[in-house]
Amino acid sequence: MRKALSVALLLGLTSKLTEAARMQDLVLGLPDIDRLNADWYSGYLDASPTKHLHYVFVTSLTDPINDPVVLWFNGGPGCSSLLALFQEHGPYVIDDGEYYIKTNPEPWNKRANVLYLESPAGVGFSIAELISDYQHNDMSQSKDALAALLNWYKYFPEYLRNDLYISGESYGGIYTPYLAWQVHQHNQLVKVKKVKTKLNLKGFIVGNGATEWDVDISPSFPDVMYNFNLIPKSMLDTYKANDCVNYFNDLKPPTNSTVCNDTWNDINDLWDGLNWYDLFRQVVPGGGLLKQSASEEDRIRSVLIGNETKTYKAGYTFLEYAPWIKKHIPQRLLEQSSHPLLGDYLSDYANRADVRRALNIPDHVQPWLECNDSINGNYSYQYEGSFWIYKIMKQYGYKMLFYSGDTDGAVPTYGTRRWISMLNWPVKKQWTPWYTDDNQVSGYIISYEGLDFATIHGVGHMAPQWKRRDVTKLFTNWIHNDPIV
Numbered sequence: 478m479r480k481a482l483s484v485a486l487l488l489g490l491t492s493k494l495t496e497a498a499r500m501q502d503l504v505l506g507l508p509d510i511d512r513l514n515a516d517w518y519s520g521y522l523d524a525s526p527t528k529h530l531h532y533v534f535v536t537s538l539t540d541p542i543n544d545p546v547v548l549w550f551n552g553g554p555g556c557s558s559l560l561a562l563f564q565e566h567g568p569y570v571i572d573d574g575e576y577y578i579k580t581n582p583e584p585w586n587k588r589a590n591v592l593y594l595e596s597p598a599g600v601g602f603s604i605a606e607l608i609s610d611y612q613h614n615d616m617s618q619s620k621d622a623l624a625a626l627l628n629w630y631k632y633f634p635e636y637l638r639n640d641l642y643i644s645g646e647s648y649g650g651i652y653t654p655y656l657a658w659q660v661h662q663h664n665q666l667v668k669v670k671k672v673k674t675k676l677n678l679k680g681f682i683v684g685n686g687a688t689e690w691d692v693d694i695s696p697s698f699p700d701v702m703y704n705f706n707l708i709p710k711s712m713l714d715t716y717k718a719n720d721c722v723n724y725f726n727d728l729k730p731p732t733n734s735t736v737c738n739d740t741w742n743d744i745n746d747l748w749d750g751l752n753w754y755d756l757f758r759q760v761v762p763g764g765g766l767l768k769q770s771a772s773e774e775d776r777i778r779s780v781l782i783g784n785e786t787k788t789y790k791a792g793y794t795f796l797e798y799a800p801w802i803k804k805h806i807p808q809r810l811l812e813q814s815s816h817p818l819l820g821d822y823l824s825d826y827a828n829r830a831d832v833r834r835a836l837n838i839p840d841h842v843q844p845w846l847e848c849n850d851s852i853n854g855n856y857s858y859q860y861e862g863s864f865w866i867y868k869i870m871k872q873y874g875y876k877m878l879f880y881s882g883d884t885d886g887a888v889p890t891y892g893t894r895r896w897i898s899m900l901n902w903p904v905k906k907q908w909t910p911w912y913t914d915d916n917q918v919s920g921y922i923i924s925y926e927g928l929d930f931a932t933i934h935g936v937g938h939m940a941p942q943w944k945r946r947d948v949t950k951l952f953t954n955w956i957h958n959d960p961i962v
């Protein structure tokens with residue numbers, strides 16, 4: 478009998494109905510893994526009568542009854558949270574360039590119960606019934622995620638007592654504060670007795686997340702390129718002397734001049750051949766990324782699910798992971814067929830019939846895609862970003878952690894530090910190195926009132942994957958209020 482479940486039954490917390498629903502979601506085993514080392518549940522949560530979000534819930538390896546619950550989002554928009562489950566910080570992971578799944582010795586569920594939510598509807602194995610259900614924006618995404626989370630607690634009511642944290646990466650820099658704010662708003666309704674269930678939200682965690690569109694990503698990119706020694710000073714000087722500016726996804730129109738246009742293109746030309754997600758990471762087999770010589774057609778694979786053949790595209794290029802960048806780089810870069818490819822074996826694994834069955838995915842559900850371009854294409858970005866939420870959450874005393882892999886080219890540390898300085902919050906503990914092993918600096922950390930900001934030294938966007946031990950230590954200690962430095 479499974480520990481968390483039997484305790485819940487002892488406490489009499491689950492009704493027969495929720496017990497049955499939850500048993501349906503129980504994962505009995507995972508192909509290529511001998512025996513699961515924690516309880517896993519995988520199933521669907523209603524976000525609306527027609528939108529059903531897929532989740533995987535993995536219990537803590539240490540103390541599931543008392544450890545915090547942490548909800549996790551990957552970004553995109555359009556990318557699946559199974560990317561983190563199976564590549565970054567889940568109990569079993571597939572690494573770049575490896576064609577097997579293995580035990581992760583440093584998973585986030587070491588001392589946390591982790592809820593991976595595939596959001597919004599249409600992403601990964603999450604489904605919807607109406608065409609209009611696939612159109613999302615920052616606010617609608619967070620409303621759906623709140624509805625799904627409330628439904629999750631219906632199946633897992635014993636976790637209402639545990640601390641709750643929301644977390645995410647990349648575009649999750651928007652999703653995460655938004656959902657935390659939605660939970661906070663929901664709890665305000667409990668106060669005035671409009672709803673019953675209060676969620677025990679303690680705070681949120683963002684990794685390399687987009688937050689403030691006036692500084693994040695494109696507006697900071699020329700400085701990042703210069704400071705990483707990738708462009709000459711003259712190029713940055715020209716860009717600045719002409720007051721050039723470009724915004725993420727053209728949320729505000731770029732400077733309309735030939736010199737700005739040309740200089741922006743020149744700057745972008747110079748990162749051709751580098752790994753945008755980790756500017757110092759090699760782009761060769763064995764270096765962490767595969768230089769893919771396979772053609773687009775070679776990436777199309779098919780699998781028999783039930784009596785139907787489903788086709789899917791293996792892996793993702795940075796263009797698929799961040800399709801909005803198409804508006805921002807020269808045509809020549811787009812046409813290259815040699816963009817590094819990530820996660821091709823994960824695509825094969827997640828689309829296997831036995832893996833789908835193990836994760837309780839019904840046959841009618843679409844094949845699994847790492848990032849769904851059409852969800853991304855139909856997503857409406859909101860210019861206000863998530864910056865405004867930090868100020869509200871501070872006022873209500875929530876804890877916030879922002880960590881940043883400091884060699885990321887996608888959501889670079891430099892932009893993050895710009896909006897953090899715009900907050901102008903008092904410093905509680907000065908900037909200092911933090912360690913995981915005695916002799917190696919893991920990164921630097923500074924604590925403001927309400928916000929801890931930590932860098933992860935020498936890795937980029939997928940910091941939890943590329944420095945597992947360090948990021949898991951930061952994460953675990955932070956949610957347990959244990960010292961980090």
Ligand SMILES: *[C@@H]1O[C@H](CO)[C@@H](O)[C@H](O)[C@H]1NC(C)=O
Binds near residue numbers: 730734
């Ligand atoms: C950009 O500038 C050109 C000429 O200076 C003008 O014709 C064009 O309408 C401008 N475009 C935008 C989007 O403002």
Ligand SMILES: *[C@@H]1O[C@H](CO)[C@@H](O)[C@H](O)[C@H]1NC(C)=O
Binds near residue numbers: 733734735738
């Ligand atoms: C900027 O470059 C794009 C092509 O990359 C072109 O379509 C556009 O007209 C250019 N704008 C200006 C103002 O030069």
Ligand SMILES: *[C@@H]1O[C@H](CO)[C@@H](O)[C@H](O)[C@H]1NC(C)=O
Binds near residue numbers: 784
């Ligand atoms: C597949 O099986 C389902 C029921 O199991 C049936 O309704 C459907 O017609 C079958 N489709 C094909 C193409 O054979």
Ligand SMILES: *[C@@H]1O[C@H](CO)[C@@H](O)[C@H](O)[C@H]1NC(C)=O
Binds near residue numbers: 844855
């Ligand atoms: C991607 O999103 C679209 C909706 O925009 C959805 O119809 C489709 O099932 C999703 N997944 C795949 C693999 O296409």
Ligand SMILES: *[C@@H]1O[C@H](CO)[C@@H](O)[C@H](O)[C@H]1NC(C)=O
Binds near residue numbers: 611854
């Ligand atoms: C919006 O979604 C539809 C299908 O749901 C898809 O056909 C279309 O290409 C998407 N639009 C964009 C811009 O991706």
